[in-house]
Structure formats: C-alpha cells, structure tokens
Amino acid sequence: MLDVSYNWDQVQVPQSLRDFEKRWSNRNHPIDFSGVWRFRELLPFAQDDQIITIGEGQTMLKASNPVAQYAGLNDDCLYLQYEGLNPSGSFKDNGMTAASTHAVMVGAKVAACASTGNTSASLAVYASVAQKFKVVVFVGSGKIAFGKLSQALDYGAKTVQIQGDFDDALARVREVCNQEGIYLCNSVNPFRLEGQKSIMFRVLESLNWEVPDWIVVPGGNLGNSSAFGKAFMELKELGLIDRIPRLAIINAQGANTLYQLYEQEGIRWNGGNYDRAASTDFFTQMDQENRRASTLASAIEINRPVNFSKSLRALDVCNGVVREVTDQQILDAKAQVGAGGLGCEPASAASVAGAKLLKSEGVIASSDRVVCILTGHQLKDPNATVAYHSATDEHMDEKLTSHGVNKAPFSNGPIVVENDLDKIIKVIRSF
Numbered sequence: 001m002l003d004v005s006y007n008w009d010q011v012q013v014p015q016s017l018r019d020f021e022k023r024w025s026n027r028n029h030p031i032d033f034s035g036v037w038r039f040r041e042l043l044p045f046a047q048d049d050q051i052i053t054i055g056e057g058q059t060m061l062k063a064s065n066p067v068a069q070y071a072g073l074n075d076d077c078l079y080l081q082y083e084g085l086n087p088s089g090s091f092k093d094n095g096m097t098a099a100s101t102h103a104v105m106v107g108a109k110v111a112a113c114a115s116t117g118n119t120s121a122s123l124a125v126y127a128s129v130a131q132k133f134k135v136v137v138f139v140g141s142g143k144i145a146f147g148k149l150s151q152a153l154d155y156g157a158k159t160v161q162i163q164g165d166f167d168d169a170l171a172r173v174r175e176v177c178n179q180e181g182i183y184l185c186n187s188v189n190p191f192r193l194e195g196q197k198s199i200m201f202r203v204l205e206s207l208n209w210e211v212p213d214w215i216v217v218p219g220g221n222l223g224n225s226s227a228f229g230k231a232f233m234e235l236k237e238l239g240l241i242d243r244i245p246r247l248a249i250i251n252a253q254g255a256n257t258l259y260q261l262y263e264q265e266g267i268r269w270n271g272g273n274y275d276r277a278a279s280t281d282f283f284t285q286m287d288q289e290n291r292r293a294s295t296l297a298s299a300i301e302i303n304r305p306v307n308f309s310k311s312l313r314a315l316d317v318c319n320g321v322v323r324e325v326t327d328q329q330i331l332d333a334k335a336q337v338g339a340g341g342l343g344c345e346p347a348s349a350a351s352v353a354g355a356k357l358l359k360s361e362g363v364i365a366s367s368d369r370v371v372c373i374l375t376g377h378q379l380k381d382p383n384a385t386v387a388y389h390s391a392t393d394e395h396m397d398e399k400l401t402s403h404g405v406n407k408a409p410f411s412n413g414p415i416v417v418e419n420d421l422d423k424i425i426k427v428i429r430s431f
C-alpha cells in the first residue's frame with residue numbers, strides 16, 4: 001500500500017486552521033467552494049488548474065439530540081457528519097475528486113473500480129464531468145443496491161457484472177488494471193485517500209476547531225478510517241491541533257475482519273512491524289473455508305479490507321477501538337437517524353449503533369463529544385428501508401430474517417386504509 005507523503009517545508013501551510021474557513025464563502029471560485037480543495041495546502045499534490053471538482057464536500061455537521069438520547073449520550077454531545085449531501089450522495093466524492101484529478105494529471109485514458117455501489121457512482125460522475133477518461137466498473141452480481149447501480153449506468157460508466165462478491169470483484173479489477181494499464185480508483189489509490197482526509201478538516205471546522213472526543217466511522221474497505229488517521233497525524237505534526245480524538249471503527253458482524261484481527265487476535269500497528277504472519281494466516285484460513293462477508297449493510301459487506309494495515313496505523317495514531325454490530329442494531333439505529341432528521345443508508349448507521357454500544361460498555365462517557373460519520377444518503381438503498389418499516393410482528397421480510405433481523409421496533413410502515421373519508425379521518429385522529 002502506498003502513501004502520499006509531502007515535504008511540508010516546501011508547502012505554504014496556513015498558520016491557523018481558521019484561514020481555510022475564510023475561503024468557504026467564495027462561491028464564484030470553484031476550488032475555494034469545494035469542501036475538499038479549500039484545504040488544498042493539506043493535500044498539495046495538484047495545481048489549481050488541474051483540479052476536477054463539482055462542489056463536493058458541501059456537507060454538514062449537525063448535533064442530534066434524538067440520536068444522542070438513543071445512544072445514551074447527553075444532549076449536545078452527539079454530532080452527525082452528513083456526507084450524504086455530496087454530489088453523488090456519499091463520502092466517496094471527497095476521495096474521487098482527488099483520484100480523478102490525479103488520473104488526469106497522469107494522462108489516464110481509462111479508470112476502473114470494483115464497487116458495492118458508491119465508489120462506482122462517484123467515479124462515474126467525476127469521469128462524466130472531466131470528459132478525459134472512460135470508466136469500467138466491476139460489481140458482484142446481486143451485491144449492489146439499485147439506487148447506486150442506477151447512478152453508474154446513467155453517468156455512462158461501463159458496468160461489468162461478475163459472479164462473486166466485492167472481494168472477488170476487487171481482486172479481479174486489480175489484476176485487470178495491472179495487465180491493461182488502467183487507472184484504479186478504489187481506496188488502494190493513495191491520492192483518493194488524500195481527498196477523504198478533508199472530512200475530518202470539515203468536522204473540526206464545524207466544531208470551531210475544537211477537537212471532539214470521538215470519531216465513530218463504519219469500517220468496510222477501511223479507506224475512510226485510514227484517511228482520518230493520516231489527517232490527524234499530519235495536523236498534529238504541523239502543529240495545527242494539540243490533541244487527537246479517539247477513533248472507533250465499526251464493522252458489521254457479518255463482515256468483521258478488522259474486529260477479529262484487532263480486538264480478538266490483538267494485532268497492533270507496532271511502528272509498522274505488525275504481526276504480518278498472523279494476518280496472513282487469518283486470510284489463508286478465510287480462503288480455505290471460503291468465508292464470505294454477509295450483511296444487509298451492503299456497502300460494508302467486505303471481508304478482505306485492502307486498507308487493513310493503514311487502518312492499524314490510524315488506530316494507533318488515534319488510540320482507537322474496533323467493534324462489531326449486528327444488522328438488527330444497524331437497522332434500528334438507521335431508523336433513529338431518519339426520525340432524528342438525517343436519512344442515511346444502512347452501512348452509515350453502523351456508526352450510531354457503534355456509538356450506542358461503546359456507551360453501553362462505558363468506553364464512551366455520556367458527556368463525551370462524539371461525531372458519527374453518516375457516509376451515504378438514505379436514498380441509496382430504499383429496499384432495506386422499506387423492508388424494515390414494512391415489517392410487523394406477524395410478518396418479517398425474508399431477507400431481513402435471513403440476516404438475523406427479527407424485529408423492527410421503530411417500524412413506521414404504510415397504513416393500509418380504504419379510500420373513504422371517514423375511515424381516513426379516523427386513522428389520522430388515532431396518531
């Protein structure tokens with residue numbers, strides 16, 4: 001895994017983080033307007049005229065008391081960083097503006113990715129804006145929510161559907177890219193992760209540059225958590241912050257490789273000398289047993305996270321913890337996030353479910369300031385939402401039960417009523 005490193009002595013980094021903020025109101029300047037590139041001195045690999053941007057990163061941090069109560073935190077202690085506001089509806093745009101900028105810088109004619117849907121939607125939109133390279137997307141059949149697939153199709157990406165899951169698709173696309181000289185845009189791409197650092201810059205900016213106690217993020221391929229760790233490491237090195245928040249990475253129980261390796265096997269970064277043999281054994285056994293990831297949170301249905309080693313570094317930098325949550329916990333948390341005002345897709349709600357779990361364990365205190373990252377928009381995966389809300393005690397959706405979701409305590413399904421005024425009024429008055 002490659003990392004981008006800078007010779008900071010040669011970069012004119014502003015003295016104070018507040019200097020970045022001033023650029024925000026400059027709406028006529030697309031680079032200042034971007035929530036990624038207004039921090040450009042902190043990812044200084046491109047010249048201004050090389051940047052491909054579509055106003056990504058205009059996202060918000062919102063305190064949510066209903067969600068704080070759900071998680072067992074005090075009022076004003078839980079914040080949601082709503083990355084669903086990005087142009088393609090997920091956090092990936094923070095990274096894809098950087099990866100597509102670099103793709104054009106190096107003259108790529110074709111770019112590719114494997115995807116559970118959000119990476120492909122994001123890459124496809126940036127390619128259609130840049131008009132400099134074509135896109136090929138690899139997806140596992142039946143493994144991608146239609147809201148996401150529809151985006152790649154409409155933005156003109158060529159979609160290759162193969163048998164297998166995301167882990168198979170990523171292994172294959174890496175092979176294809178090597179053989180054909182195609183530019184790879186998954187999170188193995190270190191330039192993409194440079195863009196994703198900006199999510200943390202914006203969190204700090206929204207908190208008036210005060211460092212929160214916790215950042216809680218869902219873990220799939222582990223690009224985000226790795227980028228966050230690098231962001232804090234660099235900000236501290238540059239003297240722009242004086243302390244680093246703790247990081248909690250939340251796996252779905254059915255896709256819990258990091259949880260197993262970090263919390264159960266006890267593998268630690270150890271200055272880069274982590275126990276490679278133990279992790280290799282783990283993956284070899286996984287292959288022998290043909291163990292597959294399985295979760296309703298399809299965006300994090302990943303068993304072989306490519307950023308495993310970088311995430312260990314992030315956990316080290318941020319004194320982090322890893323937890324696993326069930327699909328039941330994820331969907332219950334998701335319904336609470338929606339009712340609290342910001343809809344998200346299932347994988348995103350793992351962050352809230354994880355915060356609740358850590359609070360119940362006493363790892364997070366009720367007065368801690370906790371930021372949960374909502375990685376993708378609610379409209380990305382309507383099937384999961386409708387299935388949850390349509391479930392009743394008598395009738396559960398088969399797909400939910402096969403993933404261990406056996407109740408829907410916050411179910412808010414449509415009420416079937418005859419098209420008769422009196423009957424409708426009666427129902428309405430019963431609310």
Ligand SMILES: Cc1ncc(COP(=O)(O)O)c(C=O)c1O
Nearest residue numbers: 118220221222223224299375376
């Ligand atoms: C909505 C959503 N949330 C979370 C993740 C997991 O992020 P990461 O792979 O950076 O761990 C992904 C994709 O990977 C995603 O699409």
Ligand SMILES: N[C@@H](CCOP(=O)(O)O)C(=O)O
Nearest residue numbers: 115116117118119186187221
């Ligand atoms: N959820 C992701 C999985 C791919 O992760 P990446 O960060 O390596 O591109 C997706 O949307 O495809």
